[in-house]
Amino acid sequence: MTEMSYLDGNMLDGPLRELFAVDLSAATGRCQSCGMVGPMAALHVFSHAPGLVARCPACAEVMLRLVRAPDRAWLDLRGTTFLQVPMPAQQPFPRPL
Numbered sequence: 001m002t003e004m005s006y007l008d009g010n011m012l013d014g015p016l017r018e019l020f021a022v023d024l025s026a027a028t029g030r031c032q033s034c035g036m037v038g039p040m041a042a043l044h045v046f047s048h049a050p051g052l053v054a055r056c057p058a059c060a061e062v063m064l065r066l067v068r069a070p071d072r073a074w075l076d077l078r079g080t081t082f083l084q085v086p087m088p089a090q091q092p093f094p095r096p097l
Ligand SMILES: [Zn+2]
Pocket: 031, 032, 033, 034, 035, 036, 056, 057, 058, 059, 060, 061
């Protein structure tokens, strides 16, 4: 891969927040290529393509692609084995009356 400038994964927060109600930059992901587990905010994000391409900081394989058109978006997570998303603690169910 040639040297290109990139932004860190924190910049994915705005574009992904439009799709998901949770902050995915706070999520943890596993790279399908090398198995590294780390924060999505650590990904190297390239915006020189028709969309955003986020690469693993360890092996540089693509973990996420996001393309936004005026009326739709495409999210490709083929390079990500899983996303672990922090969630608020589940509230106990209210007792029936
Ligand atoms: Zn990797």
